Amino acid sequence: VDSQVTCPWRSNLVRPRKHIKNCYATYSPFQATSSVEIIMFLFNLQELAGEMVLMFSLFSVSTKAPIQWEERSVTAIKGPSGRWMIPPEAKESMDKSKIGLKGPLKTPIAAGHPSMNLLLRKTFDLYANVRPCASIEGYKTPYDDVNLVTIRENTEGEYSGIEHVIVNGVVQSIKLITEKASKRIAEYAFEYARNNQRISVTAVHKANIMRMSDGLFLRKCREVAENYKDIKFTEMYLDTVCLNMVQDPTQFDVLVMPNLYGDILSDLCAGLIGGLGVTPSGNIGANGVAIFESVHGTAPDIAGKDLANPTALLLSAVMMLRHMGLHGYAKKIEMACFDTIRDKKVLTKDLGGNSKCSEFTNEICRRVQDMD
Amino acid sequence: MAVASLRRSVLSLNRTLRGSWCQAPDLRPVCVSACQRTPERSSVHARNTFKVTMVPGDGVGPELMRAVREVFKAADVPVEFEEIHISEVHNMASEEKLDQLFTSVRNNGVAIKGKINNPMAYKGDLASYEMKLRRKLDLFANVVHVTSLPGYSTRHNSLDLVIIREQTEGEYSSLEHESVKGVIESLKIITREKSHRIAKFAFDYATKKGRSKVTAVHKANIMKLGDGLFLQSCAEVAKLYPKIKFENIIIDNCCMQLVRNPYQFDVLVMPNLYGNIIDNLAAGLVGGAGVVPGESYSDEYAVFETGARHPFAQAVGRNIANPTAMLLSAANMLRHLNLDYHSNMVSEAVKRVIKQGKVRTKDLGGYCTTEDFVRAVVNNLGHQSVY
DSSP states (O other): OOTTTOOOOOSSSOOOOOOSOOOOOOOOOOOOOOOOOOEEEOOGGGGGGGGHHHHHHHHTTTTSEEEEEEEEOOEEOTTTTTTTOOOOHHHHHHHHHHHHOOOOOOOTTSSSSSHHHHHHHHHHHHEEEEEEEEOTTTTTOOOOOEEEEEEESSSSSSGGGGGGETTTTTTEEEEEEEHHHHHHHHHHHHHHHHHTTOOOOEEETTTSTTTHHHHHHHHHHHHHHHTOSSEEEEEEEEEHHHHHHHOOOOOOOOEEHHHHHHHHHHHHHHHHHHOOGEEEEEEEGGGEEEEEEEOOOOTTTTTTTTTTHHHHHHHHHHOOOOOOOOOOHHHHHHHHHHHHHHHHHHHHHTTOOOBBBBHHHHHHHHHHHHOO | OOOHHHHHHHHHHHHHHOOEEEEEOSSSSOOOOSOOOOOOOOOOOOOOOOEEEEEEEEEEHHHHHHHHHHHHHHHHHHEEEOOOOOOSSSSSSHHHHHHHHHHHHHSEEEEEEEOOOOSSSSOOOOHHHHHHHHHTOOOOOEEEEOOTTTTOOOOOOOOOEEEEOOSSSSOOOOEEEEETTTTEEEEEEEEHHHHHHHHHHHHHHHHHHTEEEEEEEEOOTTTTTTTHHHHHHHHHHHHHOOOOOEEEEEEEEHHHHHHHHHHGOOOEEEOHHHHHHHHHHHHHTTTTTTTTEEEEEOSOOOOESSSSSOOOGGGGGOEEEOHHHHHHHHHHHHHHHTOHHHHHHHHHHHHHHHHHHOOOOGGGTBBBBBHHHHHHHHHTOOOOOOO
């Protein structure tokens, strides 16, 4: 197995799938006192072994949490009907446990199969992408006081993938907005705001230009707002939001929007707090399914060298714990992580220090244990 | 009697003359002769003034236009404005006014305008007046100059970007329909011809202004055919300009990089919607919608306006709008008309006022009104350092 990483946590090897180019992960199953099971997806290219260390760091940090990890690969395989799909064992495992944590996935350009992320989204109907962006004390950016959440509709909109060449030189892409999806995302946004003690929800749209499509989205948001009178609802044009976001991000709280605007704005907000290396993200699906992930790339150049920054994945895991109701553990791990970054003694390279990933993780583990 | 009637007819003939040049009415008595001929130019009063269409638009547009007029009057700029009031929200929407606007711009060639607001309610017409204007006049390129103002510091200083945006197609096609109740489709159109045209414009602009890099912004990893075509056209045009570096970046990464390190960009070229986003983002980086000028070009016409187009309706009547963007845009218009002397005079005055920092409007952190600012600019007009 090429992706062998010498790490102390490994106890038994899971059989590697040699027939596919993508290597398998090796890890040791954790904690057996499980009331809740978690499934973790890992998809490894040759270069990606570094992510292993991330995973392990995660395991070691969540030492005391009552979680059992199960690992599955999500390399696309061709189903009997000829369509690309996720391996069936991954799907059943997920259906059973409902919660997942995902590392970065990369679809090679000439892979022949659609994007992994897209497949996951379609399979589990992950309709809401939630990205909380809060400035991290200790990681200096020009924007110090960001505290907002972007909720983005994940299934339709501009990313419906319906494009065609009408005549040579003219391409038409279709943006789809449906009543059902808009209503669903608006309801999720208000529920989220209510459960997390947020004050206002802002709908971001471009209904002055795309009068019918964004008009429908806006109408649905307004209708749902009627049922949540305790939360302030405002609507703002996308360009106004961008303009105001870079001047004063404190005026925003929860933002809800269709797919494309959500993609752009969530990355903009991630940039405000320091980039994708420190931003967590969660995808909520129908039927109670939720997959939490780190949205940064696979960083093949530093894979395997113990240089990766696990903050994004760690914070996503914290989000996951909160989603499951394990607030105590979530708080401990989050505090430990932020304290480590604030102290600035042990930081990975992209945060400004020169420690290794394992050292950073050990520091966080130490703090978690000190807190008990 | 005959003289009076002849003078009247000559004056009315003068008034009906349209074109780039307008002669001031002659003040000497008209010679009594049988043939009607246009009076000779008086050497004292008549000047060659440029005629420019002015569209105040909605929101604070009229206030900003007043500021432009005052500054021009004080600077003695030889420009005469032909005002056309058109609005989609104030019950002034009519096809005749729109046609009147088109004819005016066609005749004059140059226009300065505020933002014509779009009504939010869907009244049956999918294309707004602005879109119609852009399509009819084929104003395909929108150029926004994002430069940091000396004396006003933001989180990112010394920025100097140019954002070029394709303005007639893309997501703003206004082609929408409800296929089934509750399911709406909106079409985004990308054509090779227009992508090629905007790319060529961008590279020509970069060459003319001595810029070194052009970056195409797209989302071709998701919209493979649409933005893929745009990217391909840009790459093809880039081959013709070996001296200018060509790069491309995905829109979400671009937004992130703009807030983390905007200095890596020089000239950005992109389709319609992304242009709207990036224009506003970049305007926010240097101080907001009140300080960034922009213009729209077609093959024959040029329309000057602010960079980030917002009517700012909540400031109407409160005298708090910042006229910097409109004044800088008006200065650019003067440069376009080859009135470099006046152009420099106006832009230097505005920049000096901002640099001194004593008179600032609310959006830049000060307490002065629009009128105070305009007065300060007028006072600073005389002191130009270099001509």
